[in-house]
Amino acid sequence: MSHSNDKGLRIYQDVFELERMHYGMWQPDEGLSYDNLKAAQQRYETFLIEHVPEGASSILDVGCGTGVMTRVLLAAGFEAEGLSPDIHQKRIFTEKCDAPFHHTTFDDFVPARQYDCLIMSESAQYINSAKLFANARTALGGDGHLLICDYFVLENATGIFRKSGHDYEPFLQEAEREGWELVENLDITEQVVKTLDAAMLAVNKLRLTLQIISERSREKHPKRFKLLNWLFRKKIDKYEQQILLLDSKRFSENKTYRFLKYRVSGA
Ligand SMILES: C[S@@+](CC[C@H](N)C(=O)[O-])C[C@H]1O[C@@H](n2cnc3c(N)ncnc32)[C@H](O)[C@@H]1O
Numbered sequence: 627m628s629h630s631n632d633k634g635l636r637i638y639q640d641v642f643e644l645e646r647m648h649y650g651m652w653q654p655d656e657g658l659s660y661d662n663l664k665a666a667q668q669r670y671e672t673f674l675i676e677h678v679p680e681g682a683s684s685i686l687d688v689g690c691g692t693g694v695m696t697r698v699l700l701a702a703g704f705e706a707e708g709l710s711p712d713i714h715q716k717r718i719f720t721e722k723c724d725a726p727f728h729h730t731t732f733d734d735f736v737p738a739r740q741y742d743c744l745i746m747s748e749s750a751q752y753i754n755s756a757k758l759f760a761n762a763r764t765a766l767g768g769d770g771h772l773l774i775c776d777y778f779v780l781e782n783a784t785g786i787f788r789k790s791g792h793d794y795e796p797f798l799q800e801a802e803r804e805g806w807e808l809v810e811n812l813d814i815t816e817q818v819v820k821t822l823d824a825a826m827l828a829v830n831k832l833r834l835t836l837q838i839i840s841e842r843s844r845e846k847h848p849k850r851f852k853l854l855n856w857l858f859r860k861k862i863d864k865y866e867q868q869i870l871l872l873d874s875k876r877f878s879e880n881k882t883y884r885f886l887k888y889r890v891s892g893a
Contacts, residue, residue, distance in 0.1 A: 645718075646671075647691040648748045648775070649818040649883070658824045666821065670775075671698045674745060677810070677887060678704070679771045682742035686765060688732050689749020693719035699745075700725060709735060733757040740767030750776045751791045759804040763890055772806070772888040777815075777881045786867050787880035794882055801888060810887035818883045819874040826872040 650666030651673055675698065678685065683705055687696045690708035692715055699706035700723060708719050709728040716729050728735060732746075732753045744762055746753070762772050778794035779787065801808065844851050855862065870876070 645692050646694050649821040651814060651817040652820040653817075656820065658820065658827050663821060663824050670818075671695055673885075674747060674773065674775060675699070675702055677773060677885065678743055678745075679887075679889075682771060684739075684741045685743045685745060686728075686737075686741045688744055688746045689752065690719060690727075691715055691747075691749075693722040693727075695745065695747055696723050696725055707741075732761055735761055735765070737761075737765045741765055741770065743771045743773065746772070746774045746776065748776050750774045751778075755792055755797060755800055759801060759806065763804075766890055769891050770889075771809075772886075772890070774884070774886040774888070775814075777818075777877075777883040780880055780882055783880035786870060787876065791881060794884075805892075806888040806890050808886065809889050810885065812885040813882060814885055815878050815881070815883040819877055822872045822874040822877055826869075826874070829869055829872065 646664075646667040648667060648670060650663060650668075651670040652662070652666045653669075656662045656666070671694070674695065685699055685704050685706045687699065687706055687708045690696050690710050693708055696706045696708045696719065707726040707728065708723060709730065709732060710716065710719070711729065711731040713729070716727055719727050732749070744765060746758075750758060766772070777791050778797060779791045780794055798808065840851075
């Protein structure tokens with residue numbers, strides 16, 4: 627069971643005042659600001675709701691994060707439940723939603739009931755694909771819809787960009803082999819990547835702030851700073867690699883962010 631880094635979640639929520647854990651969908655003319663990021667994230671939730679198949683009433687929000695989407699689903703009149711292996715998300719979800727929460731990975735989930743629809747909003751990438759399709763079929767009772775919104779790795783991807791996300795074409799092929807009908811496949815990469823630009827802007831501002839703050843000490847003690855750089859070179863390298871992931875152009879060259887609507891039928 628995952629015990630996530632609570633500090634990360636607290637910084638995200640308390641410092642940046644962001645409770646949502648997805649990219650969001652931006653409009654082309656929107657500038658990079660917190661307000662626009664929040665608006666983009668809300669737009670994405672509306673987009674997901676609009677894509678819930680007609681007639682579906684019970685929905686499992688798989689990898690529900692802090693429960694924002696579940697709350698939106700409940701408000702829209704759906705019978706929604708949340709699932710996450712993260713103990714801190716369980717606490718936040720329970721505060722936010724009057725709905726059942728399943729504290730488990732989807733890989734290990736044993737459903738006690740059946741749902742009309744499953745939503746995996748930026749969580750499919752964490753779930754073993756064989757388990758994903760098998761357990762989704764069980765949770766839907768062999769009949770229903772699976773909505774996936776996530777990024778996938780393109781065939782030509784290299785380096786650190788290969789690391790997170792399912793491989794795109796093999797994922798689609800596996801779904802087909804497992805009997806899932808692809809009802810809709812939308813490429814929304816262009817709409818989501820502005821979130822990376824916003825994050826890059828924040829990181830660069832933070833870097834500049836640190837540079838300004840440390841300017842005088844760096845001038846006074848250049849050797850000490852050189853030594854610190856050397857001692858922490860591995861950590862610094864790791865951070866630089868992480869920052870590389872915020873490059874929206876490289877993201878689009880290596881990944882594709884998709885909305886996939888699947889249907890399974892015939893138990
Ligand atoms: C990037 S967050 C997305 C949260 C939320 N769905 C959203 O759109 O804001 C990824 C979520 O997947 C969950 N997760 C990670 N591994 C998982 C697994 N194996 N099964 C189910 N959920 C998982 C995390 O705990 C987290 O809630």
